Amino acid sequence: MSGIRAGGQGEYRLQGRVAVVTGGSSGIGAATVRRLAAAGATVAVGYNAGADRAQALVAELPGEGHLTLRIPMEDSAAIGAAAAEVERRLGRADILVNSAGVTRAVPHAELDAMDDASFDRILVTNVRGPFATIRAFAPLLRRGGDSVVVNISSLSGSTGLGSSIAYCASKAALDTMGMSLARVLGPEIRVIGVSPAAVATDFVPGRGRAGVEKQAATTPLKMVAEPDDVAMAVLAAVTHLRLTTGSTIVVDGGRHL
Template identity: 70%
Template sequence: MSELRNGNLGPYALEGRVAVVTGGSSGIGAASAQRLAELGARIAIGYNSGRDRAEALAAQLPGSGHRPIHLPLTDSAVIRAAAAEVEASFGRADVLVNSAGTTRAVPHADLEAMDDETFDRILVTNLRGPFSVIRAFLPLLRRSGDAVVVNISSLAAQTGLGSSIAYCAAKAGLDTMAMALARVLGPEIRIVGVAPAGVDTGFVPGRSRDALLKQAALSPLQTVCQADDVALAVAAAVTHLRLTTGSTLLVDAGRHL
């Protein structure tokens, strides 16, 4: 048995550390990149098709040394190449934020509308993709010795209510996978989920702001969640929740109640 670590670790300092953010060119990913950069981290901004957005974000983040990295979630070979690029460019990876995802609004009762191709795309992007990223970056994260993975999940994982049945299933799988990985990757790596309800980002195609307002009105805090609200929870999970692993934090204004 390895030597036990002492408690009272104190805040996790981000100066000199590197954070990799998938889906980092927009939405929750971009907001998380902003918050982590403000705390001193250098950011590898993972993108799929948003290279221009990633480059613009890298140029305006506080600090220096940030750069875009092509990091799609559906191709494991490209993901491994991205990990090699991060190692060559930064020499390390201490924080990984799995923010990239996809969905499509499909009524839950209309099973025929959820075709196999759409179901597979949602599962691969939201579930296999984060696993593939963690697997590819594992050597770098282990080398850090004190690394953190934050998965952007969803309240839909717990309620089964969301844009589609496939999306609910994928996010539930992401939370369960986090528990399994937390057991086998500690103590060098913590795995934490952050699960918002509806976020005002345009992530769900066709969802109007009125729909978000109606959803927020049903929550005890009656607040429309912004991307930065989620990013603050990501930062807190990284910097302050030092003894939290295998858990998913709700950022839902009490919508689950």
């Protein structure tokens, strides 16, 4: 049949490939940058306000050609300019990791505490921003013919439990959007979600490591999730899940059970 490709595609090597990581200056994004660079990729480290962090990270990466790139999730024009800069300076993009995100800790029962501005900011950053980024980089990703988008989601998107109702809603939207995009971006681009539970970062204001350890104690594996644990799952999705698209991989120590 016309258009059918043979399986057994073999190893997905990162040497010679270009990866773009939004939210790449800290947390899960920075850990992912380190893993991709160590595996041989040239990485564009996307940031919003963390220019100094991004530059310091690039300075410590193995390999050559890495760069920093301002990719603010709320500004689609700036995202488009970032894609053009990657094309100009690196000539290609094979991997896009959407790690940029935001939340605000609001107890779910306190409906009036979730103001419209906070709700809108969370949805724009966590849903529209990743969509705009995929839209901007899609031509470059398609050109490679064997590319992958990884969206950093959250278990909150399926359980409805998390830092705020708006955050849970945003991650559920990201997962569903990933299914829609996987249908239309194949066969040249795979779209995979990676969905951790609480991770030992400062992403959720006020939670702290003690809160993450408390959650980890309730899981079957009883392990605290570090940013590198999620980065390893991202790397596996890129390099080994060659026949996976439109799926979200749960990386939560069994918390969903």
